[in-house]
Amino acid sequence: MERLLKPVPGYLALVISLLLLCLSIYLFVNNHNNGWIITGGVVAIIGCMFLLAGLIVVPPNHSRVLTFFGKYVGTTRENGLQFVNPLYSKQKISLRAANLESSKLKVNDKMGNPIEIAAVIVWRVSDTFRAAFEVDNYENYVKVQSEAAIRHLATSFAYDHMEDDQTGITLRSGGDTVNELLEKELNERLSPAGIEIREARISHLAYASEIAGAMLQRQQATAIVSARFKIVEGAVGMVELALAELSKKEIVNLDEERKAAMVSNLMVVLCGEKAATPILNTGTLYQ
Incomplete structure (x- = not known):
């Protein structure tokens, strides 16, 4: 687990290292071929380099993982200029949120239909110890496991409702529910690496090219049938209302044959795709 370490400010060490650098330069310039003065200059510059090796600059939303000869220290x-043991090894790990846009993956959905799917994932490092030591390369680990989670999600649900409208959640109609399931699975897969998923959203979803045309025709046919059903349903209601109002107000009395003819004419007018061209009857109702 991550262990937080609070180093001392590095400004004092920076000032001392600069003073040692100036001292070493002065001693080398004014050594007068004196071995002790030259040795003092060498010691001063070594001390300067040693102190400088312990200075680290940590920007906001960044961290440094410190190890001492392979042992995790903290x-x-x-943030700012800090001073740590110069013998520590220092690994930079960003704590900022990062975006990962997966490539378009071609997989089979639950119904076996080939589809293309991609997602946008927002992630950040929450545990630097796990990110540094539990996995080999945490950024590559995020990429590989994210693609695996997207593939598993795609195979767990159908792309869309087919003839059966009771298939439950689908990738196309699931919306936030599908995104929440993806986010949950990503957190489970990436938590061993100390990665936190802040948001996951499907960014691309479509049938694969080899069946896209056939599925488009199916969707168009379904839409046409649904529209026709609504038109016929509305036309029947209008015809029923017209007959009821004519009978109620006793405008005209129609026998069954004339009612059937009127219903047929009204249905043709109301359900036709083009405007009807009326023919005026200048005779009687029965001519």
């Missing part, structure tokens, strides 16, 4: 998240 992680510092303190």
